[in-house]
Amino acid sequence: MHGNPHGVRNPHGVRADASVRVGRALRLALLIALAALFLIPFYLLVRNGLASEQEITSPDWSFLPAELRWSNVTELFSDPSVPFSRSLLNSALIAVATTLGTLLLASLAGYGLARIPYRHANKVFYAILGTLMVPAAVTFVPSFVLVSTLGWVSTLRGLIVPTLFSAFACFVFRQYFLGFPRELEDAARVDGLGYWRTYWRIVVPNTRPVFAAVGTIVFIGAWNSFLWPLVIGQDQGAWTVQVALSSYTNAQVVRLHELFVAAAVSIVPLLVAFLVFQRWIVAGVERTGISE
Amino acid sequence: MTARTEATARTAATARSKVAAHTRELPARRHRALWFWVFVGPFALGLGVFTYIPLLWSVYLSFFDAHNTVTPDPARDFVGFGNYADMLADGAFTDSLLTFVVFSLFIVPTTFGLSLALALMVNRLRRAQAFFRSVFFLPAACSYVVAALIWKMSIFNGVRFGLANTLLGYVDADSVAWLSTTDPPWYWLAIVTVRLWLQAGFFMILFLAGLQRINPQLYEAAAVDGAKPGWQVFRHITFPQLRATSVAVALLLVINAFQAFDEFYNLLADSRGYPPYARPPLVYLYYTALGQGQNLGMGSAGAVILAVIIAVVTIGQARWFGLGRREA
Numbered sequence: 351m352h353g354n355p356h357g358v359r360n361p362h363g364v365r366a367d368a369s370v371r372v373g374r375a376l377r378l379a380l381l382i383a384l385a386a387l388f389l390i391p392f393y394l395l396v397r398n399g400l401a402s403e404q405e406i407t408s409p410d411w412s413f414l415p416a417e418l419r420w421s422n423v424t425e426l427f428s429d430p431s432v433p434f435s436r437s438l439l440n441s442a443l444i445a446v447a448t449t450l451g452t453l454l455l456a457s458l459a460g461y462g463l464a465r466i467p468y469r470h471a472n473k474v475f476y477a478i479l480g481t482l483m484v485p486a487a488v489t490f491v492p493s494f495v496l497v498s499t500l501g502w503v504s505t506l507r508g509l510i511v512p513t514l515f516s517a518f519a520c521f522v523f524r525q526y527f528l529g530f531p532r533e534l535e536d537a538a539r540v541d542g543l544g545y546w547r548t549y550w551r552i553v554v555p556n557t558r559p560v561f562a563a564v565g566t567i568v569f570i571g572a573w574n575s576f577l578w579p580l581v582i583g584q585d586q587g588a589w590t591v592q593v594a595l596s597s598y599t600n601a602q603v604v605r606l607h608e609l610f611v612a613a614a615v616s617i618v619p620l621l622v623a624f625l626v627f628q629r630w631i632v633a634g635v636e637r638t639g640i641s642e
Numbered sequence: 643m644t645a646r647t648e649a650t651a652r653t654a655a656t657a658r659s660k661v662a663a664h665t666r667e668l669p670a671r672r673h674r675a676l677w678f679w680v681f682v683g684p685f686a687l688g689l690g691v692f693t694y695i696p697l698l699w700s701v702y703l704s705f706f707d708a709h710n711t712v713t714p715d716p717a718r719d720f721v722g723f724g725n726y727a728d729m730l731a732d733g734a735f736t737d738s739l740l741t742f743v744v745f746s747l748f749i750v751p752t753t754f755g756l757s758l759a760l761a762l763m764v765n766r767l768r769r770a771q772a773f774f775r776s777v778f779f780l781p782a783a784c785s786y787v788v789a790a791l792i793w794k795m796s797i798f799n800g801v802r803f804g805l806a807n808t809l810l811g812y813v814d815a816d817s818v819a820w821l822s823t824t825d826p827p828w829y830w831l832a833i834v835t836v837r838l839w840l841q842a843g844f845f846m847i848l849f850l851a852g853l854q855r856i857n858p859q860l861y862e863a864a865a866v867d868g869a870k871p872g873w874q875v876f877r878h879i880t881f882p883q884l885r886a887t888s889v890a891v892a893l894l895l896v897i898n899a900f901q902a903f904d905e906f907y908n909l910l911a912d913s914r915g916y917p918p919y920a921r922p923p924l925v926y927l928y929y930t931a932l933g934q935g936q937n938l939g940m941g942s943a944g945a946v947i948l949a950v951i952i953a954v955v956t957i958g959q960a961r962w963f964g965l966g967r968r969e970a
Contacts, residue, residue, distance in 0.1 A: 391789065
């Protein structure tokens, strides 16, 4: 992050300086309090996930369990009544396939729309843009109808393929490619490269940031998605990690420590991604959050 | 060679070169059209199959009595606008729209205010900016399912060992059954705080990006003009400069609220089903179309109505903000 636009030299002299310092201290105190509040849910995940059932349900609150029971993790993966590893695997497959598929399809389409002159390009573009007006959540009923007709209910196909065509990702790529300097591509043209090879050899290697930004956002969305996997993944074998967690929460008998350790395990991949790729994620939010 | 033959030769040559140019241009244009479809075709085809066909099919289904079937008999099952009439006359459906209105009245201003406040405070930090930004943004890594799970099973679980009731116990207050108390409707506290926690950091990032695009010279000019740092500067410089970001954030918040499903479902449903209160539109739709009756005709009519409402709200909101901009 860059400099501080409010940090203007104060023209009011010493008295204002003192009040500024007090204001800064108050602001910092408020931020620390809010940060602590924001971290409470993470604390609860760890506290409950590593405690015994008795400790969680004890009426006397303990800040942390007497001993951190890491065995809860192995217990979770060895419990045959809970197909948790299968659901983790499903989520990983779905998130990776959705990310790669979306990047490929949307970037190609975005490039075609931005750079290949074609009489009907505008009509195609507006047909794609029009679907942005219809939120995916409202189309889950008709999409379910289609997927069940294809016989894809409870299959990975059914969970992945219908989500691959993101008009939003296509739009982001088109806008980005429109702003990409043409000179590089013209040089490639002179060297005799066609559209296809120009795209793969010149455009893709030089626009990695937009791929990283869109990719991280798509990955997070796919990993955390719930409604579509709930509707399509009806058999246990097709549960994603979110659907599995939801059904454990709503089951008649709930083993709390197992539930919390499962929830904690489910967010580890994204927490790691957040800490490692934060730059790209922030760029992705900035790029995809506001469509301008 | 006579002058005449020379002229003929010349015209023939130009004609030939014209033809050549024409034949060269035609394949070039066809060539471009072909390449356009190589790039755009797979995406456009998928969007057609998985977005346009379901939408049209859904509009078609909405005119039929379609229980457990997606191919109703065109003659026997046609009901005209019957599903629409039933839907609008159904108290549960209109209640779901009311739930959405109440929900957005809570969540839109609180998220907007909190994320803007966080952005303003984080932006003015001299050090540890990255730390605070990460802490507030981190909840965005959690799914609604995980967050709802923490809220339902630990913070607002309604029994003595829940965090909220433990805190109430410290001040000798009685435990509250947060999620099943409808009078007063305490469940809203859980529903609103889940979403606030999950999305405040996300929108803070958008506001931070907006703040950093503001030209620092504006602040210098304001200081020269004697504007007091704080409220005056915020009101006359910062907030007007954030206009585009604010409009986008407000639009996104309303659209997101309209699509709320995950936290309602995971907080309130249990092994016995969903309680009769706090059903937002998508929860209603889910149980109508995919519940026991599998009433896909009604469900489709509901989806069409919701799509129209979303479109109207979005366009209306954009217009409203757009009009304000022209006046300014």
